Every structure is written in structure tokens, then in C-alpha cells.
Amino acid sequence: MIPIFVPSKDRTHTFRKGFSPINQMSNKQRNNVFYVVPDGDEDLYRSDMPSHVGEILSCPAKGIAATRHWIGELCARKNFDFFMMADDDIKWFRRESVDSTKLIPANDVDIDIMMETVEYHLMDNFAHVGISAREGNNRFGLADRWSGAENTRTLRVLAYRTHEFLSVEHGRVPVMEDFDVNLQLLEAGYPNLNLTFFSQDQQGTQTQGGCSTYRTKELHEAAAVKLAELHPDFVRLRDKENKSGGDFGTRKEVTISWKKAYASSRI
DSSP, X not given: OOOEEEEOSSOTHHHHHTOOTTTTOOHHHHTTEEEEEETTOHHHHHHHOSSOOSEEEEEOOOSHHHHHHHHHHHXXXXXXXXXXXXXXXEEEEEESOTTOOOEEEXXXXXXXXXXXXXXXXXXXXXXXXEEEESTTGGGGOSOOTTOEEESOOOOSEEEEEHHHHHHSOOOSSSSSHHHHHHHHHHHTTOOEEEEEEEEEEESOTTOXXXXXXXXXXXXXXXXXXXXXXXSTTTEEEEEEEOSSSGGGGEEEEEEEOHHHHHHHTTO
8 A cells, every 4th residue: 555645834724624635535544644744743733633644753854845855765764665745735536437527526435546546557657646636637538547647747646656756856946846856757767647537636825834834935936947947948937827826826937848858768
């Protein structure tokens, strides 16, 4: 069973609001979830956790990039061949049927099947696997549990083979670090798969807790510029405007040519 790590900071309120990756899971899956929290926050999470999880881990690393790397190194020490990281404010969905693009809330059985499918693909052809975002999921067309888009953007739910994850450089950007890792793996010839029968959604951009405690618009934009410098052939900068998001409503973002990045490894 693939271990699931949930990096979290100042987000115990998500349990009460219903946005948490464990809320829809079976007890079997919950026992396989590890919340990774800053040093000193363990007791707070234990007191607010609505039901049992595998373990609450105290992490000395600062920032999401360093925390993800710490998780990967922990998995290597524990001899985990692969692992998943999930954001702490998500809900799970699945297609209503193989003949429909409509999404419905996933139940615990659906999530068990989803995790088994992720694990199968990691053992087969893919070094990194994602679960598609709810927004735009219908554009992938009809799907079954095995279906996915190859060599594309993955976010919020990220599964990796441990060896390949640790084979690339980490901490080069303080945020959007998952994009940097994704691109490095694609450029090295490791394809990804983003499952489309299953989906996930988040509470919102820059909500209380998590990266919002340190991610400023300036930090975000500096990371975008750095990402374009690191991958000049595949990343271009653009300005984005959202109706919500506060100061982040208008910000510099990146457009990434994921398939082109993977194709570059085949030359």
C-alpha cells in the first residue's frame, strides 16, 4: 500500500470545514496517512485530528520545498519504493461513470481503488503520477480508472518513485517546487501520468495556514522568474488575474510546455 504524506502547517481547521484528504478515506487508508507538521505542532494536530491517522511526524525542514525533500529522504530510509504527497485541504471526486465526465464525491471504496491504481502505474511505466484537478477535468474526455493524461501538469496530489524523486535537485525554488521537480523528471526521460477518472479539489488559493504563512506575492513571482531561468526552453512568464485570491488575484504566473520537456529527453 502506498504511504500518503500530508505536509501541513496551521491547518487543523480544515478538518472541521470538511477539506482534508482523510475525511473521505476508509480506516485502512487513514492508517496509512502521515501528517508532516513543523516541530512543536504535533500535540495541536493530535488534539484536533478527527480520527486516527498512521502517524503525525515532526519535520525540522522549513518551507514546502525542503519539507517535500525531507519526506523523500525519509521514504528512502524506510525503504519505501514509492510514496504520495497530498495537500492538506483537498476533497476527492470520481467520474459518475465511464460514459460521463460528471464528477461526484468519492467514497472510501473509490479512494481505495484510486490508490491501488496509482501504485500500479508507479510499478509499471511511470516514475511520477498525479490525480487530476477538478477544474478542467471534463476536458480530458471520457475515462476509466486506468486512464490518464501523459506528460502534463500535476498538482496538489503527487506520487513518486522514491529513487527517481531523489535523483533530481531540490530546493531550487521556494514555491512551485513541484513544477521544478516535474520538469526535471520529464527532461531526464521519466514520463508522468495524471489520472483523469479520479479528481481532487482544494479549498482555495492562499487560504489560511499552509504556504500562506510565508508565501508573498513577491516570493511567488521570484520563484516564477527562477523557474523560467532554470527551464528556459519550456517555461514562459505571463500575468494572471483572478477575481479572488486577495493580493494574489493579480500575479506573475508560468506557462509550461510539459510534453515538449519530455520530448527533449528523447532526442
